[in-house]
Amino acid sequence: MTNQPRLRLESGTEAAWMLSGPSADKYPLVNEYLAYLTDRNYSPRTVRAYGYDLLAFCRWLETHSSGIDSVTTGTVLDFMRHCREASIAGRPANVLSMTGKRLDHYSATTINHRLAALTGLFTFRALREPELRNPIPSGREARRVSAEERNGLLGHLVRPKRRSALRLREPRRLPRPLDRRETADLLASLRTWRDRSIAGLMLLSGLRSGEILTLDVTDIDIGARWIRVFGKGAKERRVPLDVEVAGLIQTYxxxxxxxxxxxxxxLVAKGPHRGQPLTPAGLRTIFRYHRLKSGVLAGHPHALRHTFGTAMAEAGVDLAVMQALLGHAHVDTTARYIHLTPTHVKAEFDAARTRLHTRT
Known part of the structure; x- marks a missing residue:
């Protein structure tokens, strides 16, 4: 294991993830691709995720005494089969999920993400060296959208999606918001103005963790109550600032x-790094501490953003407005919150039931 490549963050940077170790020099293409993603303004978390997916592939190649240049379509198929069949160390093999799936295997989402990383890597190589054959099989691609997509409210805007036949079917999971009691308990455990401001921006403005950490002081207009946010892909948007959160930030x-x-x-409030920008690890530590302190185990940072999206949907906010507030690139992502409106659904159901009884 000591001779296998590792993934590390290059010193003095915030996003320069790269392979290192005795055998890392056999995979220069991976480091060039990760640097390319960084130059394209991919978020550090995305580059890190792609790096670990490609690290798994490189380590698998090491066990088969193979290299990037010798990868063929058969090699890719063998790796994908390995991902489907491999067991995760440390997980019990005799525990099943409610659907009967073994919990010691990789999820469909993880396997599909590894396929996406490999596809991106060899597409990048094809841009630089067109004469080399891309080993990723194209598979059978969907030629039309499903009936649900075609007949939906925005069906006329949907374009056919190109899907690889290697992709596994992923279970559709809806975002889970916090209920009122969980939200109140989590917020009550926060003691500093900084932590309250962070939670307020997530809960009442719908900001992501990465967007919170990249906010500058000048991005907050307390008087006009606007926030300038730089989201994924360095996309800029303006988000309204709640009056109570504005007061928290001003006090902070x-x-x-x-x-x-x-x-x-x-910024970091105390310790040897006092005065330095708060890091993703520092933010995770804050929420981990308050999850345990409040007993709200679902109180992750993104859960507050989901709570904001759900509240907007239940309030009947227009889908396009929600997309602008949340900074989603595709309206399909925003539409997930429409399914998280049990109060609205029950009200419509009761109203329809009353009309039926009235007619009879």
Missing amino acids: LLTERPESTSTRLF
């Missing part, structure tokens, strides 16, 4: 934010 800036040369809004 006046009484709690350390003096620093950094322009970031949220």
Whole structure:
């Protein structure tokens, strides 16, 4: 294991993920591809995820004494079969999910993500060296959309999606919001103005964790109550700022934010890194502590964003407005929240039932 490549963050950077280790020099294409993703403004989390997917592939090649240049379609198929059949170390093999699936195997989402990483890697190589054959099989692609997509409210805007035959069917999971009690308990455990401001921006403005951490002081207009947010792919949008959250941020800036040369809004409050920008690991530590303290085990940062999206859907906010607020690139992603409106669904059901009884 010591001779296998590893993934590390290059010192002095925030997003330069690269392979390292004794055998990493056999895979320069992977590091060039990760650098390419960074240059294309992919988020550090996305580059890291692609890096670990490609690391798994490189380690599998090591066990088969093979290299990137010798990868064929058969090699890719063998790797995908390995991903479907491999067991995850440390997970019990005799435990099944409610659907009967073994929990010691990789999920369909993980396997599909590895396929996407390989597809991107060899597509990148084809751009640089067109004479080399792309080993990723194209498979049978869907030529038309499903009936549900074609007949939906925005069916006239849907384009056929190109799907690889290697992709596994993924279970459709809807975002899980926090209920009122969970939200109240989690917020009650927060003690600093910084942490309350962060939670408020997620819960009442729908910001992502990465967007929170990249906010500058100048991005907050407390007087006009607007936030300038740079989302995925460096896409800029303006989001309204709740009046209570504006008060929390103003108090944080006046009484709690350390003096620093950094322009970031949220900084480390104490310790040897005081005054430095808050990191993703630091944010995870904050929420992990308050999840345990409050007993709200579902209180992850993204759960607050899901709670915001659900509240907007239940309030009947227009789908296009929700898409603009949440910063989704595709309206299909926003549409998931429409299914999370049990209050609205029950009200419509009761109204229809009343009309039927009235007619009879």
